[in-house]
Amino acid sequence: MSRSVCPRCARPRPLCLCPLIPSLSSRTRVLVLQHPSESRHALNTARLAVLGLERARLLVGAQFGPQAWEAPGLRSVLLFPGESSQPLAAASGDGPLQLIVLDGTWKQARKMLRDNPELAALPRAHPPMEPAGAASRYRVRHADLPGALSSIEAIVRALNVLEAPAAYDALLRPFEALVDAQIRAMGQDTYERHHLRRSPGRKGRQA
C-alpha cells in the first residue's frame, strides 16, 4: 500500500471514489461502530456511507462505552435484527434517532455485543425487508463478496424508511462503482461462476 492513496475515501488515487460520493443531510444521525479488522478491509463500504452523510460518524474499535454514542436530543437505536428487535418504522415514533450500525462480519458483530453490554442493552431495530426487485438485485450481485458490503445497503434502506419521502439511494453510487471495479478485476467469467450461477432461477449471462 505504498501507492498514493486518497486520504478521504482510502482508495488508490486512480480509483478514487470521491466524485461519486454525495453529501446528503438527514434528521437521523448515523453512527458506525466498526470492528478493527473491517477497517483494514479493502472494501470498506461503511466508510463510503459515512462520507456521504453530513452528520454521520465512524468509530473503529472493539470496546465502546456510552460516551461513544452520547447524543443529546437523539434516541439511540441499534440496527441489529434479532428476536428483540422491532421494525425500524415503529422505533422512529418520537423524535429523531441516532442509528447505530455495527460494521463487521456477523461473528465480529456478535462479539462486539458480547464484549459491550451497554451497547447490547440499547433498543434494537431491524431495517425493512427488501422490496421485491429493487434491493434484491444487489443481494444477488454481491452474494459472495465480504459481509461488510451489506452495511451500506442496510444504512440506505433504514434511512429510506426513517427519512421518507427523501431517498438515500445516491449513497450507493460509489459502492456500485467499487463492486463493478472488483468484478472487472476478478474477471467477469470468474465472477459469474462463483457468484451468480449458484443462485437458483438465475441462468446465463447478464449482458
Ligand SMILES: [Zn+2]
Ligand atoms: Zn477519494
